[in-house]
Amino acid sequence: MKRIVIAIDGPAGAGKSTISKIIAKRINIEYIDTGAMYRAIALKALNNGIDFEDIDGIEKLLKDTDINFNNGKIYLDGIDVSGKIRTPEMSSLASSISAIKVVREKLVYLQRLMAAKKSLVMDGRDIGTNVLKDAKYKIYLTATVEERASRRYNELCKKNIDVTFENICKDIITRDKNDMERKINPLYKAEDAILVDTTGKSIEEVVNEILNIVMKDGE
Ligand code: DC
Numbered sequence: 001m002k003r004i005v006i007a008i009d010g011p012a013g014a015g016k017s018t019i020s021k022i023i024a025k026r027i028n029i030e031y032i033d034t035g036a037m038y039r040a041i042a043l044k045a046l047n048n049g050i051d052f053e054d055i056d057g058i059e060k061l062l063k064d065t066d067i068n069f070n071n072g073k074i075y076l077d078g079i080d081v082s083g084k085i086r087t088p089e090m091s092s093l094a095s096s097i098s099a100i101k102v103v104r105e106k107l108v109y110l111q112r113l114m115a116a117k118k119s120l121v122m123d124g125r126d127i128g129t130n131v132l133k134d135a136k137y138k139i140y141l142t143a144t145v146e147e148r149a150s151r152r153y154n155e156l157c158k159k160n161i162d163v164t165f166e167n168i169c170k171d172i173i174t175r176d177k178n179d180m181e182r183k184i185n186p187l188y189k190a191e192d193a194i195l196v197d198t199t200g201k202s203i204e205e206v207v208n209e210i211l212n213i214v215m216k217d218g219e
Helices: 016-026 034-047 055-063 088-097 101-115 127-131 145-158 165-181 203-215
Strands: 005-009 030-033 067-070 073-076 120-124 137-142 194-197
Touching: 005 016, 005 127, 005 203, 016 030, 016 120, 016 203, 030 034, 030 101, 034 055, 034 067, 034 073, 034 088, 034 101, 034 120, 055 101, 088 165, 101 120, 101 127, 120 127, 127 137, 137 203, 145 165, 194 203
Parallel strands: 005 120, 005 137, 030 120, 137 194
Antiparallel strands: 067 073
């Protein structure tokens, strides 16, 4: 089988991880959630009391950090942190730590290693514009702020995390601004990415739209 590389970028709550997971399963390729990696580093810095202004401290922490994916779970230094990284606090800390140069350098390096020679779907903010610039398929997934906030709100309510819709809306707007306006590898649509607006669409509709793009080429 030919190598298939699908890069999916877009703002928070656009449905990237839900859609990417299903696509990976349907065509039996690997899925790498790069947002989870930034979240894991933010969690480690938080647990170790390292200030995000302390670049030397962050650099040291990165040196002895091991991040791995196994069976849809993310392991930070051998410990499954998949649940712990999914809180609104970690979303906001991940967005802040992702603006730090040394953090991006290390994670982009790891992401490229993970992707080497494999067929995969990788999602994040800078996959089509930076990490996997040569990916054959690039999708920019988006939706209105209201729709993205309402998806996040429902997701967190299901997990019994105490949040208000207004706060989720505010968090999403702040995160969009951070992710799109940071100096290094900000979020934007690659020129050769296909825009997929998921507003008002079901998960199945979006999955099929993307699979049609991939299958059109006879993959
Ligand atoms: O996709 P997510 O919400 O789990 O990502 C959390 C944060 O990590 C996001 O606000 C910005 C950052 N991120 C990034 O800068 N680059 C990526 N490739 C993925 C995520």
